[in-house]
Amino acid sequence: MKSEFTPPIGKISNINGQCISLIGNDIDTDRIIPARFLKCVNFNSLGESVFEDDRKTLKGRHPFDLEENKNSSILIVNSNFGCGSSREHAPQALMRWGIKAIIGESFADIFYSNCIAIGIPCFTLPKKSIEEIQNYCDNQFLFLEIDLKKSFAKSKDLNLNLEIKESSRKMFLSGEWDATSTLLDNENLIENKFNQLPYIKFNSHYS
Amino acid sequence: MSQDTLFDKVWDLHKVSSLPGGSDQIFIGLHLIHEVTSPQAFGALKDKKLKVKFPDRTVATVDHIVPTDNQSRPFKDNLAEQMIETLEKNCLEHKIRFFNIGSGNQGIVHVVAPELGLTQPGMTIACGDSHTSTHGAFGSIAFGIGTSQVRDVLATQTLAMNKLKVRQIWCDNKLSKGVYAKDLVLHIINKLGVKAGVGFAYEFAGPAINELSMEERMTICNMSIEGGARCGYINPDEKTFSYIKNKLYAPKNEHWDRALRWWESLKSDENSIYDDVIKLDASKVEPTVTWGITPGQSISINQQIPLLDNLSPNDKLVAEEAYEYMSFKPGQLIKDTPVDVCFIGSCTNGRISDLRVAAKVLKGKKVSKNVKAFAVPGSEQVATEAKQEGLDQIFKDSGFQWREPGCSMCLAMNSDKLIGNQVSASSSNRNFKGRQGSPSGRTLLMSPAMVAAAAINGKVSDVREFIN
Structure with a gap:
């Protein structure tokens, strides 16, 4: 758990950091942040509760509790990470713990778009490459330098061609992952669309 | 790429623009909110000094944190009380319609919107809850979003999204006695796997689906997300229209006639193209x-x-x-x-x-x-x-x-x-x-x-x- 949290802002092109490996398929957002921690009106204190139940079960042996991982910022996961509930509290909790990027075999759709919306790039690699990285992490520290411009990551031993949706990559590089203002730029088009949609008219009693 | 499916038609109808990064800006026809995933979104609006763009297009209720034994206020749980108060305050401040406890219309957001006639064919529907896919039972394109996206819908009534692929899940025959929609959807998820739906919208179709009541169809679409599909839908038919008719917010009189004409035109074409098609025999499904x-x-x-x-x-x-x-x-x-x-x-x-x-x-x-x-x-x-x-x-x-x-x-x-x-x-x-x-x-x-x-x-x- 890092002392100072500053959310990402603006263009994101490089992320350098130590990797933390979390093994398991279909790790759902209930496990990332159990529902009882959703009783909050802001996200501020979620970092300390990330994986709370899994961590308690493993009594200090969970990757998020290991001393050697405490400064990690790049999470390495397996397939369908973040499935289940749409709670943005899950990536918010990871981010507040210190995670700045995630590399995995695959991600659940809603989790993935939540990560984009808060500035956490998610990259994919084939199963075999992920397992190699996770094995590497078992034995030694892995520091990765991620370059979003080239979708490339390197360490002293590894060179990785990361995959990321082109639209997501561009949004991080331009800063448009924080989408509200980009969307509002098209205010006239939004008004036009509102006026054109058939059901707005026959549901005028809504207002 | 899919073509001429209901999903394609509704998506294209709601497309506002192509964004610089390559994703689409999609208009959201109905936005549903509840107490758990909205407070931070309203907070962000305040930080960004933004207003709710179309307050009439957002509807709120309270469901996740409400006690089911004693609902008198204040709730015994202080945090739960704080969450409902925050929602009440936000709805009041932004003039958002709110179905509170005791209104006669409170309940789980995905039960409430259909029974009020808010959920209708051809709409895009978003809510900060993964089971928003439920509303696809009416031939709407409905999906769950996170809190930052709730903020975006409140502020702009639109979302930045990549278009999904479409997989048709064709269910032949019909369910046997003692076998229900829940069994069918669990069976589908088991056969396809929990991540098969990533990147897809699921179109549920075929005789077994046509046979289902609207409430059974909601059960099916509800669990699309458990198969990885953020969105699941069923082409609307007579059952859909008669379910909606006379509901509180259903179109009335001449508006109903117009709505019906439009809804009847809304379905996947017979020769539409899917990114994938799966067929299964519903009569083989057991409890x-x-x-x-x-x-x-x-x-x-x-x-x-x-x-x-x-x-x-x-x-x-x-x-x-x-x-x-x-x-x-x-x-x-x-x-x-x-x-x-x-x-x-x-x-x-x-x-x-x-x-x-x-x-x-x-x-x-x-x-x-x-x-x-x-x-x-x-x-x-x-x-x-x-x-x-x-x-x-x-x-x-x-x-x-x-x-x-x-x-x-x-x-x-x-x-x-x-x-x-x-x-x-x-x-x-x-x-x-x-x-x-x-x-x-x-x-x-x-x-x-x-x-x-x-x-x-x-x-x-x-x-x-x-x-x-």
Whole structure:
């Protein structure tokens, strides 16, 4: 758990950091942040509760509790990470713990778009490459330098061609992952669309 | 790329622009909010000094945190009280229609919007809740979003999204007696896997789907997300239109005629192109129960928990985790597994037809003395209707507790929770580790009728032995 949290802002092109490996398929957002921690009106204190139940079960042996991982910022996961509930509290909790990027075999759709919306790039690699990285992490520290411009990551031993949706990559590089203002730029088009949609008219009693 | 499916048509209709990065800006016709995923979004609006763009297009209710035993205010749980107060304040400040407790229309957001006639064909619908896919049962394109996206919808009524691919899931024949929509959707998720739907919208179609009532169709679409598909839908038909007719917010008089004409034109073309098509035989589906920690880990009532060797390499890792967490042995029968708690409710199976089916099984019978059983209607309307039909009395006479509407033990954000490693027979949608409120609690997902049967016998049972 890092002392100072500053959310990402603006263009994101490089992320350098130590990797933390979390093994398991279909790790759902209930496990990332159990529902009882959703009783909050802001996200501020979620970092300390990330994986709370899994961590308690493993009594200090969970990757998020290991001393050697405490400064990690790049999470390495397996397939369908973040499935289940749409709670943005899950990536918010990871981010507040210190995670700045995630590399995995695959991600659940809603989790993935939540990560984009808060500035956490998610990259994919084939199963075999992920397992190699996770094995590497078992034995030694892995520091990765991620370059979003080239979708490339390197360490002293590894060179990785990361995959990321082109639209997501561009949004991080331009800063448009924080989408509200980009969307509002098209205010006239939004008004036009509102006026054109058939059901707005026959549901005028809504207002 | 899919072409001329309902999904393509609704998507194209709502497309506002192509964004610089390559994703689409999509107009959201109906935005639903609740107390858990909206407060931070309103906070962000304030930080960015933005207003709600179209307050009429957002509708709120309170469901996740509400207690189901005593709903008098202030709630005993201070945090829950703070959350409902925050929603009340935000709705008042931004002039958003809010169905609060006691309004007669409060309930689980995915039960409330359809029963009020807010959910209609051809709309895009978003909500900060993954089970928003439910509304696809009406031929709308509906999906769950996170809080930052809730902020974007409030501020702009639009979202930045990549278009999904479309997979048609064609269900032939029809379900046999004692087999329900829940069994069918669990079967589909088991066959396709929990991540097959990533990047896809699911179109459910075929004779077995046409045969289903609107409430059964909602059960199917509701669980699309458990198969990885953020959006699931069914082409609208006469059943859809007659369900909507005369609902509180349904179009009226000449507006109804216009709406109907438009809705009737809304469906996937006969020669539309899908990115993928899967066919299955619904008549082969049997009462289905989950045995593991993902909704894909299910078997028919008379099957054994799968052996590791019989699973694909990709499924083995989670299966091993599941055996250990659930304390099940590979090869063990699921039938006769003792249960401690029986829960009927949720956005998957908390509607009036679910309660009717369960009540039919329970009538004249008693819940096993080892079981704590409770029924939580999905909404105030459902509760009222159930009482008018005397269903509440049937539940109570059998030994079920009859509760007030809310999400309750589906995700256990209120005080309805499993204790220790209790086993729950649940009509809800997720059997994730810890989902029902105890970090070691165990959930077996099944249809409401199967939950009723389990409650009577105190163990997992075949509901077909209860019905003639």
